Amino acid sequence: MKIIKTVDAEGAVLCHDITQIIKGVTKDTVFRKGHVVTKEDIPVLLSVGKDHIYIWENDENMLHENEAAEVLCSLCLNDNMKRSEPKEGKINLFADCHGLLKINREALKAVNSFGQMMIASIHGNFSVNKGDKLAGTRIIPLVIEKDKMENVKEQALSITSGKPIFEIKEFKGKKVGIVTTGNEVFYGRIKDTFTPVIIDKIAEFGGELFENIVLEDNDKKVTNAILELIEKGADMVVCTGGMSVDPDDKTPLAIKNTGANIISYGAPVLPGAMFLLAYYSKKDEDRTIPILGLPGCVMYAKRTIFDLVLPRVMADDVITAEDMAELGEGGLCLECDVCVFPKCSFGR
Template sequence: MRFGPLPLADAAGAVLAHSLKLRDVTFRKGRVLSGEDVATLAAAGLDTVVAALPEPGDVAEDEAAARLARAVAGPGLTVSAAFTGRVNLFAAVAGLAVVDREQVDRLNLLHESLTLATLPAHTPVEAGQMVATVKVIPFAAPETAIAAAEGLAAPAPLLHVAPWQGLRAGLVQTLLPGLKPTVLEKTQAATRDRLAGVGAILAAERRVPHEAAAVAAALTDLHDAGCTLLLVAGASAITDRRDVVPAGIGAAGGEVLHFGMPVDPGNLLLLGRMGGVPVLGLPGCARSPRLNGFDWVLHRLAAGLEVTGPDIMRLGVGGLLSEIPTRPLPRAQATTPPRAPRIAALVLAAGLSRRMGRNKLLADVGGVPLVTRAVDAALASQVRSVTVVVGHQQDAVREALAGRAVRTVEAAEHAAGLSASLKAGLRALPEDADGVLVLLGDMPRVGPAAIDRLIAAYAPAEGRAVCVPTCRGRRGNPVLWDRRFVAEMLDLTGDTGAKALLDRHADLVCEVEMPDDGVLVDVDTPEALAALTGGAITGGAIMGGE
């Protein structure tokens, strides 16, 4: 990759290395300079520009990041679109993040341009939580490095999310004189809460004397009742493989696989098996809801992963969980884990279509109504919900969307202009939406990839609170707005939409370049519709190809 000051004559197709603010326009870092951009820069008196120019053997940052993400991601993950060389990977299900640490290290050692950052191996995650991020550092990466990374991940994905298996646990608590009933109740409650956190349930409990024969009988009873995980909380801590709890496991026909673990608290955990069902002899700290070694083993079992003695013996690094005065709170306790943004799509489909002379949204384009194409693109993207604003001929529009997972809301004052439709939709936004993507129902060439690219760019904490698609320097639609702007959008009037807000909040606007002009093409007239399809209008339908 060629990097540095480039003569404007060589700058078309180069990536701008630093933002440029001219009198009437701002070109942001990362912009791929078009011929029109070069002419604008020349007219402003510039002779050179600092930019990166890909050379043979280079792969542009977004393509490189997308390829790397696809290669490393396994089951249980969703992959965002690429933006500025970054692709985020999110959990598609609740479960355990499984990471091949050695292979991740090998990948990061391939070339300085390629980076993969993940959560710690075996971290519990919720659906939508960020698990990893791929970042290509410069504006391009060598094809040889990317191919090597793909080859590294070819035998098996480097990371995946193992979903919770829905275990049914049985708990045995042993009794000794002087053991308070409140201790037993506390243990039961803490165990039930722990299991709920990993998609499991406490199906049954038995309380028996602290004797091997009683433990054996209780375990047999729970095993025969269909429990898929057996837990034993002794009234006295396990101190040896021949102690009461392990002896009871043996008497029930089970076996002790491992005793002890290099995790504190949690040292006195025992791992066994009985008829194919895992058995855990719990350390005393398991009576407390605070994190301990039992949690680490439970997480793996709840996700359907096998746990062996050597697995437990490898937990020493990071195994000091005891809180000490100088130790800060763990990251998971101190911050909210990153997650996929909850974006609600708002499709405006209430207008009168005055310039078209009939309801353009119902026009047949290749056998599909225009509005249906826009809605299907939203449904195929990474938005969390789709709301369609209807008004003019609303029954027919609803019929065109029959069977689709969308919500429709009526804009009673749709004849007053675009802002009335927008406000009707904004009032119906889901309460948990982080942002809203405003789509126009007459833009059939906006596909799910363009929508996902806008979502990938959205990062309010980094100053990207409004994401606007562009093509060759021209702004288009749809626009993604952070929820903070809803109040201002509700004050809009007339038929201009929210365009004025873009100027008012220019410092928070992120332009997202698109590979084609679909974000610029709307259908307002019969001629535009015919041009879109390459056919002619006959009897309200479009004849010809798409």
């Protein structure tokens, strides 16, 4: 690659795309990489501010920006994704299904720390729809050393154990059992407005109500109801209410007495601090069933801890205690008058 004056470019081969930007009118490529410049092209090149241009000279030790973008793309592209063709040295990735986006953050950081190259993405651990843009890749210069691209590829793959940096886990059509607790609901003192919220939210991710059991504040009965739903074939159990420290609130004890592994009772998220997450192992069927204890805020707040955890649970993405602890940064919902979640800081 070398620089020549545009007025002397007739017959030269462009080594990068030339873009024309007119504010409010257009931003598009007027000449593509590999275009042979004609005499008629020179005034056009000058009109877009190109008094000098790069022309291609073969160098077996260097990669053009489009070729380097292909290397970066290969580190990212996975099943359930589509990609664009290279344009101006960039390749974009798009979701090809409705699912949960997972990102190997260590590998992504390693690539972006290497210098002269970048991968920009949306946040992981959130749901994506078919057609959503996930990421874009490119190098910064027009050409880059082949050895450098091989080194970054080797380093990234060593971190991911040979897997792509990005993954989309499709949502499972889970059958969800709901245990509605509370004397006030059981005895008909108030209408149950909690369960319909849960049904609507699980439906967003392909889930459906398996069975709803309504009980008074009796921990033994709640324990038995959870185990009954699991025995009948529920893929997930949600307990609504009874999660605070009041003497009548016994749902955490009921979940514990099932023998499930309690991952976290309490979360660094507002609204939703009194949330409980557990996993019950049904060894005879080789199944692991998530059990969620939901505080009352899920019933009335626009967005809560449930909205951060639910997509992961619905995609069979196992949540650890460390994952829960990391929710503290970004775990404060600002409760905006107009909710734009997930296009906000909540859960980021």
